[in-house]
Amino acid sequence: MKSNPLILGGTTEATALCRALSDAGIGGTISLAGRVARPLQQPLPQRIGGFGGVSGLVQYLADHRISHVIDATHPFAAQMSRNAIQACALAHVPLIALSREPWRAGAWDKWTHVRDIAGAVTALNRPAARVMLAVGRMHLSEFSPNPQHFYLLRLIDATEDRLPFPDHRIVLDRGPFTYQGDLELMRENGINLVVSKNSGGTGARAKLAAARALGIPVVMIDRPDLPPRLETYEVSAVLDWLCHGRTDLGV
Ligand SMILES: NC(=O)c1ccc[n+]([C@@H]2O[C@H](COP(=O)([O-])OP(=O)(O)OC[C@H]3O[C@@H](n4cnc5c(N)ncnc54)[C@H](OP(=O)(O)O)[C@@H]3O)[C@@H](O)[C@H]2O)c1
Numbered sequence: 012m013k014s015n016p017l018i019l020g021g022t023t024e025a026t027a028l029c030r031a032l033s034d035a036g037i038g039g040t041i042s043l044a045g046r047v048a049r050p051l052q053q054p055l056p057q058r059i060g061g062f063g064g065v066s067g068l069v070q071y072l073a074d075h076r077i078s079h080v081i082d083a084t085h086p087f088a089a090q091m092s093r094n095a096i097q098a099c100a101l102a103h104v105p106l107i108a109l110s111r112e113p114w115r116a117g118a119w120d121k122w123t124h125v126r127d128i129a130g131a132v133t134a135l136n137r138p139a140a141r142v143m144l145a146v147g148r149m150h151l152s153e154f155s156p157n158p159q160h161f162y163l164l165r166l167i168d169a170t171e172d173r174l175p176f177p178d179h180r181i182v183l184d185r186g187p188f189t190y191q192g193d194l195e196l197m198r199e200n201g202i203n204l205v206v207s208k209n210s211g212g213t214g215a216r217a218k219l220a221a222a223r224a225l226g227i228p229v230v231m232i233d234r235p236d237l238p239p240r241l242e243t244y245e246v247s248a249v250l251d252w253l254c255h256g257r258t259d260l261g262v
Contacts (some may be wrong), residue, residue, distance in 0.1 A: 014253055016079040017042060017072070018055070019091060023214050024109050024246070029055040031246050037253065040075070044091070046095035046149075048168045068098035081249055082240075083109040087147075087208050089235040091166045096238050107252050107260075108242040110209035114219060114232060121142070121228040127235070128153050131206050132229045135160065140204045143197060144234070145218060147208070151175070187214035194222040205229045 016032065016039035018025055025041060032039050033054040043050055045059040062068040072080070082095045091107065099106035116122040128150050135142065135157040143163045144154065148170055154162070155175030164181040169183060180200065196202075197218075198211050205222045207215075209231055222229050243249060243260040251257040 013038075014078040015039060015076055015251060016081055017075070017077045019080065019082045019084045019095060020053070020057075021046070021088065022085050022111075022212075023085055024111060024212065025081075026051060026053060027055055028081060028083055028109055028246050028249055031179055031250060032253075035250060035254075037250075040077075044088075062094075062098075065094050065097045065101070068094055069102045072098065072102045072104050077104055079253055080104055080106045081109055081253075082106060086110060086210060086234050087112075089156050091235060092237050092240075105252075106240060107249060108240050109246065109249050110242050110244060113209050113211045114216060114231075116231075117223070119223050120219070121222075121226070122231045123228065124231050128232060131230050131232050132156055135206070141201045143200070143202045143205045143218065145205065145207045145215065160204075161200075163196070163202060165196075188217045190220050190224075190226055191215045193217040194224060197221050197225055197227065203227055206232070208232045209234050209258055 014037060018028055018039055018041045020026065020041045020043055029041050041053050041057045041058050042056050042102060043057060044061065046085060062071050080095055080099050082092055084091050090174065095106060123134060125134055128146065132153055135154065139159040141161045148166050152175055154174065157178040160176065162176050163173065165182045165184055167185050169181065182196070188192050205218060205227055219229060241258060241260065248260045252260060
């Protein structure tokens with residue numbers, strides 16, 4: 012029987028996987044949350060918006076006769092990933108995660124690890140600094156306890172939300188970003204502290220290399236914990252799993 016995969020997307024890895032599936036003539040559907048005003052054109056048919064929790068996803072899998080689910084969401088999209096684990100178990104649909112290797116500090120990096128966004132907020136309870144806050148649009152309001160800092164925000168879309176810190180600059184841009192570009196951005200804005208999620212991958216890594224070069228400390232938000240699941244960092248391994256049922260791919 013021809014496979015009919017569902018790709019949970021919203022990342023460059025998901026788009027790369029869709030291109031590979033399309034090139035291989037496998038096809039499938041990519042699902043996006045609908046957070047971005049102008050999502051990138053996808054190489055496969057797309058659907059947009061939440062499924063309605065675990066039960067909604069179970070229903071979707073049955074209604075669309077989905078044969079496999081590939082969770083290629085961002086490592087911090089933990090709710091979607093947990094829902095996918097539960098729904099696939101209930102619907103007996105095989106699941107694999109296409110993820111990214113976490114970033115690791117090198118000898119010259121000055122990282123402080125925190126568990127979550129709340130940990131980053133606590134770490135910012137300090138005298139005023141010039142902070143590059145790389146946590147995405149959804150969590151900005153949580154930084155309201157620390158309005159003393161200047162915040163540099165890089166967002167895909169302009170935000171209409173009133174930001175809870177008066178001194179900020181928004182740069183509208185979509186990755187991948189370059190080392191040279193991030194070096195200049197940090198210098199130009201006098202950044203002396205970076206707050207970053209440990210997203211991993213290459214598209215947003217430049218800011219860490221730039222911080223290292225400038226001797227800037229980084230508050231690194233560790234990834235949320237997820238239940239065990241089959242996971243790979245390689246698009247080719249997902250194709251092997253889909254076409255040949257290979258499961259010896261764990262990361
Ligand atoms: N979190 C980040 O830092 C980040 C960064 C870059 C890109 N993204 C992308 O942005 C999207 C949303 O991220 P998030 O952190 O807000 O997710 P989340 O908190 O894990 O998910 C919240 C809810 O949004 C819906 N949802 C999330 N991803 C979806 C998808 N690919 N297709 C359909 N529904 C989806 C689901 O709604 P229902 O329960 O109704 O199904 C899910 O329960 C994800 O696709 C992710 O890959 C996230």
